[in-house]
Amino acid sequence: MERGNKKNFLIGTLVAIILFMAVGYAAFASALSISGSTSITGSWGVEFTNLTNSKIGGAKEEKEATYDATSVLFNVELNAPGDKMTYTITVKNTGTIDAKLKSIMSSDLNGTDPIIYTITGIKDGDTLKAGESTTFNVIIEYVYSSELSEEIFTKQLSLSLNFEQAA
Amino acid sequence: MEKTKDQKNALIVVLILIILIMSIGYASFASALQISGSTSIVGSWDVKFVSLTKSLSTSAFEVIEPSYDATTIIFDVELKSIGDHVIYKATIKNSGTIDAKLSSVMAPNLGGTDAIIYSLSGISDNDVLEAGKEVEILITIEYNSDIYELPKETISKKLTITFNFVQNV
Numbered sequence: 243m244e245r246g247n248k249k250n251f252l253i254g255t256l257v258a259i260i261l262f263m264a265v266g267y268a269a270f271a272s273a274l275s276i277s278g279s280t281s282i283t284g285s286w287g288v289e290f291t292n293l294t295n296s297k298i299g300g301a302k303e304e305k306e307a308t309y310d311a312t313s314v315l316f317n318v319e320l321n322a323p324g325d326k327m328t329y330t331i332t333v334k335n336t337g338t339i340d341a342k343l344k345s346i347m348s349s350d351l352n353g354t355d356p357i358i359y360t361i362t363g364i365k366d367g368d369t370l371k372a373g374e375s376t377t378f379n380v381i382i383e384y385v386y387s388s389e390l391s392e393e394i395f396t397k398q399l400s401l402s403l404n405f406e407q408a409a
Numbered sequence: 410m411e412k413t414k415d416q417k418n419a420l421i422v423v424l425i426l427i428i429l430i431m432s433i434g435y436a437s438f439a440s441a442l443q444i445s446g447s448t449s450i451v452g453s454w455d456v457k458f459v460s461l462t463k464s465l466s467t468s469a470f471e472v473i474e475p476s477y478d479a480t481t482i483i484f485d486v487e488l489k490s491i492g493d494h495v496i497y498k499a500t501i502k503n504s505g506t507i508d509a510k511l512s513s514v515m516a517p518n519l520g521g522t523d524a525i526i527y528s529l530s531g532i533s534d535n536d537v538l539e540a541g542k543e544v545e546i547l548i549t550i551e552y553n554s555d556i557y558e559l560p561k562e563t564i565s566k567k568l569t570i571t572f573n574f575v576q577n578v
Contacts, residue, residue: 288440300452300506307446316446322507322576325452331444339438357448382448395450400443407438 287337288370288405290314292377299325301382320357320384327382333364333403334375342408343368348401357397358383369408455505456538456574458482462498469493469550486550488525491559494551501532501572502543509538510577516570525566526553537577 289311295303300321307316307329318327335341345366351359363378370376380401457479465471465486472485475497486495503509513534519527531546538544548570 286438286440288442290442304447304449312440312442314444314446318446318448319451320448321450321452324578327448333442341440344439356450359448380444384450384452396447398445398447400445403442403444405440405442 284339285337286339286341286407288333288335288341290331291334291336291375292332294330296328296330297326298328301325301327301384303327314380316382318382320382323356323384323386325384329380329382330377331380332375332377333370335370335372338372340372340408341370341405343370344404344406346401346403348399350397350399350401355397356384356395358385359397359399359401361401364403370405371408452507453505454507454509454576456501456503456509458499459502459504459543460500464496464498466493466495469495469552471495482548484550488550488552491552491556492554494549496550497548499546499548500543501538501546503538503540506540508540508577509574511536511538511572512575513573514570515573516568518566518568519570522553522555523566524553524556524560524564526551527566527568529570532572538574539577 290309290313293307293309293314295307302319302321304317304319307314309315309331314329314331316327316329320327343364343366346361346364348359348361351361353359358381360381360383361378362381364376368376380399382399458477458481461475461477461482463471463475468489470487472487473483475482475484477483477499482497482499484495484497488494511532511534514529514532516527516529519529526549528549528551529546530549532544536544548568550568
């Protein structure tokens, strides 16, 4: 019986120790919390907003050029060397994030054909800040050469302006 | 084992979602604007002879009937008496869509004081021949009436006239 009491005492002591440790641990522990709320309010938007043209010589539009936010489409006829059609295009940063022209990609610019496409007023690395606009020209020209084309000659243009966030 | 497998599946789904969210986030900050189109050259160049008529004095005659095509006129005439003449009237037309200009006329045998005199009228250097328009020129072949001494034998004289047309700029 004596022995049994000792055991009970031991058990009770151990439980007490555990409880004390638990409380002690709890006393030495604090839960710190940080809470808050974050919203993304910035918006991205770079788009074409205007298109005009000017002509020299016998240049004319086979179809009226059209545009929307992300594309411009034209169809031009040139009659004689020296004829030129210039499209003036406006691109605007309608978002709240500054943009940068990462690259102009086209394999149809310049060259030595009777028809030459050139782009002026914009170049790789140009920055377009939020809310701002810029205009550039796409020039289509029938260049002078020693021989006049004796048959209809057609040349396509596919050009991509790649904008990304300005760092 | 089943629980571990479920946990792994859940982790995979979460990772995929994270990647998707990151991709969408990047794509939202880049734009590719396209400019495309087509350009055609439709103009044509076509300056040529389109007609030939003649008038002859009484004793002049043609050895061969004159002929012409788009780029050449050929004649062969004989003059017997002083004052004999043959006049060829040729029409040059710009049948193309590009205005032309006569940059030069090369004719080393025009004028002079020989027994046979060639002359040209109706056109001169730098004349413009607009697209669709025509011009008439006169080539006059005459036995020089001012010649001092009549030739004692048959003489002949050739004529070559080259009209150089270029685009009128």
